[in-house]
Amino acid sequence: MAKKNAFYAQSGGVTAVINASACGVIETARAYPDHINKVYAGHNGIIGALTEDLIDISQESSATIAALKHTPGGAFGSCRYKLRSFEENQREYERLVQVFRAHNIGYFFYNGGGDSQDTAHKVSQISQTMGYPITCIGIPKTVDNDLPFTDCSPGFGSVAKYIAVSTQEASLDLASMCETSTKIFIMEVMGRHAGWIAASGALARCEAGDPPHIIVFPEIVFDRPAFLEKVKQSVKDHGYCVIVISEGARNPDGTFLADSGGKDAFGHTQLGGVAPFVANMIKGELGYKYHWAVADYLQRAARHVASAMDVEHAYAVGKAAVEFAIAGKNAVMPTIVRNPGEAYSWTIGEANLAAVANVEQMMPRDYISDCGFDITAACRDYLLPLIQGEAPPPYENGIPVVARLKKIKVEKVLNSHFSV
Incomplete structure (x- = not known):
């Protein structure tokens, strides 16, 4: 039987370590030449497959592939594009199978969050019914840390480290000026429905009373009077107040505090602006001078302060994905399994894509304090191992060195054009 080629693609919001997963996939595939011929990457995720826009990774040197491990962003281009059901849009699935067949692709590795695992699951099912079975392995990735079945999501540990450090x-800046100037600082972080990133701000504390003094989670309904009282008490006790707030903070009626009214390609509400919203609330009610910041892309692109543990996790799930496929597994996703014991250790497990797809893992209630504005000791014990270790990139002229890909395209063989 002729060897098959593999297709790898990145999906959704990228992370500081998603390319480490790509490195794991590519280096492992190259180590099994008897099983996998070439690895192609989709230019801009699954869109690259639909439009037959493929990158020939065999044209990239081993040194360039190794450099992916310390390069942030999505090296091959990512996308927010959700495949609808087969009944809703049969033509997309027919096109995918057509492209995969034309390029002798038998393995599909999709690196993303819950929506991406849904895509991989759908392709694994539909390809069989269409007479061209494709081995589909999902590779976990999301800064939100909301994928089920895996102890943590590769990408999260580095964001957690960045937010804690920031x-x-x-x-320290605020504390040095609060006597005569700003008394409130608000850091807005990502997290639509899950407050894992906001929780990581608490890792900045070394002693009791250290900031942040307030954390606002999406899982806890925003209590305006209680929040303002806590701000006032913090300023009284410490002279200032540091707040970490999730973009997904919500009102009692379930609406977001900061809803821009738009939708993204996955149908999710566009968020952003909760920090200035809350800052103005504090100014209006309490009169304190404030500053606020939105971590935005910085939190998920900060490879220079990445967690070494996160890099290790990301590479391992990419490597495991290829090993799963070669072993004959299909429609599964490698997971991180935390071993029991006081000292942190972990192994690779697996979960069925059907169970992972479109499921969000929120913070357990016992990870959030009774007052709703802080984390518990159990949460801290969970988070701390994920930010351990430093893995700085190499530097040249004071700037991090990143992978520079040739991105040589695979020649198209299909005459038909497909638009998305």
Whole structure:
């Protein structure tokens, strides 16, 4: 039987370590030449497959592939594009199978979050019914840490480290000026429905009373009077107040505090602006001078302060994905399994894509304090191992060195054009 080629693609919001997963996939595939011929990457995720826009990774040197491990962003281009059901849009699935067949692709590795795992699951099912079975393995990735079945999501540990470090640094700035100037600092972080990133701000604390003094989670309904009282008490006790707030903070009626009214390609509400919203609330009610910041892309692109553990996790799930496929597994996703014991250790497990797809893992209630504005000791014990270790990139002329891909395209063989 002729060897098959593999197709790898990145999907959704990228992370500081998603390319480490790509490195794991590519290096492992190259180590099994008897099983996998070439690895192609989709230019801009699944869109690259639909439009037959493929990158020939065999044209990239081993050194360039190795450099992916310390390069942030999505090296091959990512996308927010959700495949609808087969009944809704049969033509997309027919096109995918057509492209995969034309390029002798038998393995599909999709690196993304819950929506991406849904795509991989759908392709694994539909390809069989259409007479061209494709081995589909999902590769976990999301800064939100909301994928089920895996102890953590590769990408999260580095964001958690960035938010903890940034909270500490900004807090020292604020504390030094609060007597005569700003008394409130608000850091807005990502997290639509899950407050894992906001929780990581608490890791900045070394002693009791250290900032952040308030954390606002999406899982807890925003209590305006209780929040303002806590701000006032913090200023009284410490002279200032540091707040870490999730973009997904919500009102009692379930609406977001900061809803821009738009939708993204996955149908999710566009968020952003909760920090200035809350800052103005504090100014209006309490009169304190404030500053606020939105971590935005910085939190998920900060490879220079990435967690070494996160890099290790990301590479491992990419490597495992290829090993799963070669072993004959299909429609599964490698997971991180935390071993029992006081000292942190982990292994690779697996979960069925059907169970992972479109499921969000929120913070357990016992990870959030009774007052709703802080984390518990159990949450801290969970988070701390994920930010351990430093994995700085190499530097040249004071700037991090990143992978520079040739991105040589695979020649198109299909005459038909497909638009998305």
